[in-house]
Amino acid sequence: MQFGRKSGQRSRQFLLRRALLAALWLSVLLIAGLPAFAQDNLLTNPGLEEPFTGRGRGDLNIPSGWNLWVANAPQTEVWMNLTPTGYPHRTEPEYREGSVSLNLSKGFGTFTAAIYQQVSVPEDADVRASAYAWLHTCGDPGEEPTEGCESSGGSGASVRIGIDPDGGTDPNSSSIVWSSPMSPHDTWGQVTVDASASGSAVTVFLYGGQTAPRAFNNMYWDEALLVVGGEGGTAGDGGSAPPPPAEAPAVVAQNAQEDGSVIHTVVAGDTIDSIAVAYGLTRQQIMDLNGISDPRIIQIGQQIIIVPPEEETSGTNFDEEGEVFEGDVPEDATQEPVPTSTPAPAAPVAAAAVDVVDPASDAAAVCVLLFNDSNRNRIQEQGEDLLSGGTLTLNSATVQMGEYATDGVSEPHCFGGLTAGDYMALAAAPSGYGLTTTDQLLVQVRPGASINVVFGAAE
Structure with a gap:
């Protein structure tokens, strides 16, 4: 037993x-x-949660832990490559986890932007990044916008995610491994990419943009991820780099007819503002001449009166001083009236028209000012005075042409003696103020011309 x-x-x-x-x-x-990537998320604030931090102005904010890049050129149309607004979005279905998503938007315009984050990783590790995006773009600029309109691909909007194996911060770098582009309209779509680090740091880019303006133009990001693992890869293995921002063709001015009139026939890509630039008029002058009440609504083939027949051209002569009211349409789609007692001011978002062309001289000038945009509508109106304490700069493609500190009295300040070509005008707001307009503008200078550029800022 x-x-x-x-x-x-x-x-x-x-x-x-x-x-x-x-x-x-x-x-x-x-x-x-x-899976090799079932590990801890290496990103800071991967859920894109609050707090959000400002980026130079009150309406541009992104989640803490992230940085922002925005394309500001080319800007051959007033709606092109504008700086978006950025806010936390708090209502479903446009957020996935936590309490908010990041919403970047620009009504009646396009933007190309990326948020990015540099992250330490194990030496030469394979890494995988992903994020969720949602697009809502609808409402043709020539139509009355309607809340709740169905998102569609007419804007050319798309998103993608990229990893720079070198840890750089330039989204145009050729070393970045990109996912394929995706256009998730009115739904959440996940973009994913694998890469192999070339050292001990990588940079993750959440990148998106559009090619055509829409009344409602929203991009949402949420639930980002970076982990060690995945299949690895280099720039040659991933998707192609994002295409450069779209550039619209310049308007070609048309000659006078036998009766002395000048008539412009609208072609694809034309806007009231680009037509105004081509002929040296203001937006309001063209609207008044043609009985146009909404500057967003013109049709291909429409004939726009530039100079009426048998009429003196003192108000529209190309040798007369004039300014172009040119800018992106406010998101409430309401056209601000232009005071009748003073000439129409230059809009702060784009360069004004060519003033005087001196055939005897090719020297040109760019004249800049900064005003107190107290109502934040980006238009200088009566009572909105010049601002002191700001900085205005003009750069060519290779060198800085000059820098000027505003005194609020003697502006506009002109950077003179310029040759024809492309220049970048930049503005920095005074202490305690934020820019209400874009902070930089591409200016195309013609021989002998003077161009006005207006920036706005508010407390």
């Missing part, structure tokens, strides 16, 4: 040891079978 009891105990111990070994082996198999 004693022998039997000992034998039974040994049998039970043997079975117990086998069960423990089997459980241990099963756990090893389960761990080995887990």
Whole structure:
């Protein structure tokens, strides 16, 4: 009996040891079978949650832990490559996790922007990044916008995610591995990319943009991820780099007819503002001449009166001083009236028209000012005075042409002696103020011309 009891105990111990070994082996198999990227998220604030931090103005905010890049050129149309607004979005379905998503938007315009984050990773590690995006773009600029309109691809909007294996911060770098573009209209879509770090740091870019303006132009981001693992890869293995921002063709001015009139026939890509620039008129002058109440609504083939027949051209002569009211339409789609007692001011979002062309001289000038945009509508109106304490700069493609500190009295300040070509005008707001307009503008200068550029800022 004693022998039997000992034998039974040994049998039970043997079975117990086998069960423990089997459980241990099963756990090893389960761990080995887990995806290599089932690890901790390496991003700071991957859920894009609050607090959000300002980026130079009150209506541009992004989640803490992230940085922002915005394309500001080319800007051959007033709606092109504008700086978006950025806010936390708090209502479903346009957020996935936590309490908010990031909403970037620009009504009646386009933007190209990326938020990015540099992250430390194990040396030369394979990494995988992903994020969710939602697009809502609708309402043709020539139509009355309607809340709740169905998002569509007419804006050319798309998103993608990229990893710079070198840890750089330029989204135009050729070393970035990009996902394929995606256009998730009115739904959440996940973009994913794998890359191999070239050192101990990588940069993740959440990138998106559009090619055509829409009344409602919204991009949402949420639930980003960066983990060690995935299949790795280099720039040659991933998607192609994002295309450069779209550039619209310049308007070609048309010659006078036999009766002395000048008539412009609208072609694809024309806007009231681009037509005004081409002929040296203001937006309001063209609207008044043609009975146009909404500057967003013109049709291909429409004939726009530039100079009426048998009429003196003192108000529209190309050698007369004039300014172009040119800018993106406010998001409430309401056209601000232009005071009748003073000439129409230059809009702060784009360059004004060519003033005087001196055939005897090719020297040109860019004249800049900064005003107190107290109502934040980006239009300088009566009572909105010049601002002191700001900085206005003009750069060519290679060098800085000059820098000027505003005094609020003697502006506009002109950077003179310029040759024809492209220049970038930049503005920095005074202490305690934020820019209400774009902070930089591409200016195309013609020989002998003077161009006005107006920036606005508010407390």
